[in-house]
Amino acid sequence: MFQHHEEPSSGLDSIVLDAIIENSTASIAYLDTNFTFIKVNSLYVKDSGFTKEELLGKNHFALFPDAENLFSSRRNLLLFLLNRRGVRPIGIGS
Secondary structure, eight states, rough: OOOOOOOOOSSSHHHHHHHHHHHHOOOOOEEEETEEEEEOHHHHHHHHOOOOHHHTTTTTHSSSSOOOHHHHHHHHHHHHHHHHTOOOTTSSOO
């Protein structure tokens, strides 16, 4: 599928991002465009039932298989990427 993943541009940016994610009161998982876990906070780890090590580097749908979610997530990602390029498919994502 897509092979795009951008990390923060500097070490300080990464530290700030990590602090924001970890200290959020929300359960947060940061995934790349292939739905691979890049970062998760402690609350997400607790809610998921997996350890941080079991999540990072793994595909979301390998750990949480659901065909309907997979289709919906890939569709939403495709629409997002098309929209960034100024393309709006007719009759989709209205």
